[in-house]
Amino acid sequence: MSATATLPVVNLQPKDYASDAEVRWCPGCGDYSILAQLKKVLSTLGRDPDRTVFISGIGCSSRLPYYLATYGVHGIHGRAPAIASGLRLVRQDLEIWVITGDGDGLSIGGNHLLHAIRRNLNIKILMFNNRIYGLTKGQVSPTSEINKKTVSTPYGSVGAMISPCSFALGCEATFVARSVDMIPNHLQYVLERAARHEGVAFVEIYQNCNIFNDGAFQHATDREIRDDNLIELSHGKALIFGRNQDRGIRLGSGYRPEVVRFGENGVSIYDLLIHDERAPAPALAFLLSRLQHPEYPEPIGVFRDVQAPIYDRLINEQIDRLTAEKGPGDLQKLMYGPETWEVRAGEEPVFHG
Amino acid sequence: MTQVTDQKVIHKPIEDLRRAIVRFAGDSGDGMQLVGTQFTNATAVLGNDLATLPDFPAEIRAPAGTLAGVSGFQINFASDEIHTPGDTIQTLVAMNPAALKVNLPDLEQGGHLIINTDAFTAPNLKLAGYASNPLDDGGLAGFHVHPVPMTKLTLEAVKETGLKHKDAERCKNFFALGLAYWLYDRPLEPTLKWMDAKFGQRPELRKANELALRAGYNYGNTTEVFQVHYRVRPARQEPGIYRKVRGNDATALGLMAAAWKAGKQLFYASYPITPASDILHELARHKNFGVRVFQAEDEIAAICAAIGAAYGGAFAATGTSGPGMALKTEGLGLAVMLELPLVVINVQRGGPSTGLPTKTEQADLFQAVMGRNGECPVPVLAARSPSDCFDTAFEAFRIAVRYMTPVIMLSDGYLANGSEPWRVPRLEDLPAIEVRHDYPAEGFQPYMRNERLARPWAIPGTRGLAHRIGGLEKEDVTGKVSYDPENHQRMVDLRARKVAGIVEMIPDQEVLGDPEGELLVVSWGGTYGSVRTAVEQVRQLGESVSHAHLRHLHPMPANLGDVLRRFRRVLVPELNLGQLCTLLRARYLVDARPFGKVKGKPFNVAELVERIDRALKGVE
């Protein structure tokens, strides 16, 4: 049975999920679209705002909880997964979402993200990746491309970038997906899949920061070219892409993915990699997460969706099992401990052992 | 108390002592903490008052035989009330030359020195830095030296079990324990019972250790090495049921009791750190009490998880020591802004940085009271003895929930590992802790306040109360994000007033001795026992000195200023360079004088007596 299937379902419109707080992102920011799709998904799934909690860290993305009519905590930089972990461990009757960004989640909060994922806590983590520090005005982030010129790297950045999906898969996340702020239908699809997943769900969302990093994902959002630059993952289907659906990915020698065109050098659809989001090992998903523009089309959709034991459920099961085995604890007895002695007025103490 | 009769054949003279102080010292692999704990248990069940001081090396496995590897366990036990493990020791059990070298300076003149002569080999003497054997070179003149070939005697005693040489030799700590039991007329039963439980699966080890224990006991009884042994009669204790308790265990129980009283789930998140980890270990055992324990990925995650759990309506706590406290600072600030109930325990150790992990200190008081960004008031209370950790942890939760605030509880390495008898309270006698989560949705605001200025503890899942909170400044009442200057001033004032208002829950400061006079000695935390003992000693000489011991460091009791001003001088002994002293001077404009010690050790009574004496004479 789904962890959230027991949650009451309500019938609300997307607008009913909006709080009365004024949305303060810059006009044109990709966050608006993400918020809109999220409200649609909450409405589609019939989520009860009183049973839903959004927890965030710091950054532009982390303002999101203020804009939803659910419960919410705007936490501290990078720590949202840790706050969510504590809440999840004491409350199984809520749906918990974590909102983070590339700096929040992969820089200052990298450790918490790693452990929330590897524990497989039943929480949904949305990482808005704009490849820049927005709120602090434009410094280089861990997902910025190398040699990026920013206020903190005026001569170009030298640190290698990290792929959020590769990170999550490296931590063996049981659900990993990617979508794009400007492809609403796809984003809704991915968010809905994440919400339905039991265990940790990690979603990277390409998000345009039109103030400090405008066009960082133009290859993925520009309708003219995006079909040539994105490859939509679909379970059990061959990895085909291109505006004419005439290209694909095949595994070359040395496990190196290759872009091939049908009909050239005798390539047919049977030569292509077949996507398997349910593969027990994350190897294929990881390989796909390494495909980067411009050398490769970038996959969007669900990289991985598998079932594994869920940390918070195991903790509760352990408590239930031990309580059944030992009986509910007698605190007074525990306070007395194994060895006591009793003092009665005017008598020698009596050892109770 | 039943005695093992075959050990009573020979009757050597027995002397009554009012109090005795014994220290077991050996290599960290010699099992000294184990025998110290056993001796304490046997002493506790005799009804003596007692206080213990374990002292272990920072390294888990320091090279055998070296000074760095010496581990000690001291116990002070008495037929009257005592509050400290004692300054100087009467009996030192030294298992090797390094243990002798490290501990001899603390042995009183004429004290008993029980030495395992088998360990006094040339290599061991060299490791300990002895040029010649102190057993032969007259270096131990002035002490009652009892040389005992413990290793040899132990091997002989356990021969019948057929244990391998190495395992057999390891039983020698029980030989030493048996000898100490005879010397101080302690019962063997508690230890034999413990062995049953401990070695249930290994009957040969059970047997060997018992044989070693009895051999040590009989050795004292039958050989000429000891002429006399001692008895310490039971202390007069208040009627009730007692146990021996260590500080960290008492803290764990106090947290559990608070949650139990409120009918709440206890959530404890922590990251391993000396000397706080035992709280985590203790609580992790009690799953069938519904205790949820979370070993977080780091200190920050631990406090943040606790904040998340508190937000969800659990009784949430996190424990650490100084370096971890530094990392939790940011989380504490968030908890202050969110106004959620939370208990943060700092089991202090020597600092700064990694400092002295296994040694005690009180140098985190400033950190607790003031160490955060912004105007960030957090109530602070400190435990004064191992058993008092129970009451302090319980009270910390009472305050946290009543005022919707994080609370810092200060313990220290000495309290954490030290033990004493504890009259176990009955749960029904503990004060009630009331919790409320339901509020009418109509007119609900997350930052509306009650008469104590506490905001509602409205938790997710409550119908119609969905709201957003966060670390950004809150608008008064509505809790919306606000950058308004007037509002910020109002909120800073409100948070400060709320915490200051806790004073109405705090009993007036008590004074031991006259309420006015020449000198008031003010202390806090784990130094209670030694300061009180020192003040009592000086008072018996007829001097005008009184003692005030603070539990509440922030806010402080309402009458404290008056108490301080009734004395001509104020002396503040602390295991730091004068932190409470500075706070008292700043708050009350009194000319309090510091007496600081930072050696990783508790105060000796003697050094306090000497300092009090100087203060009375007006000598700095």
Ligand code: SF4
């Ligand atoms: S700075 Fe960038 S990310 Fe932040 S709100 Fe503005 S556009 Fe969006």
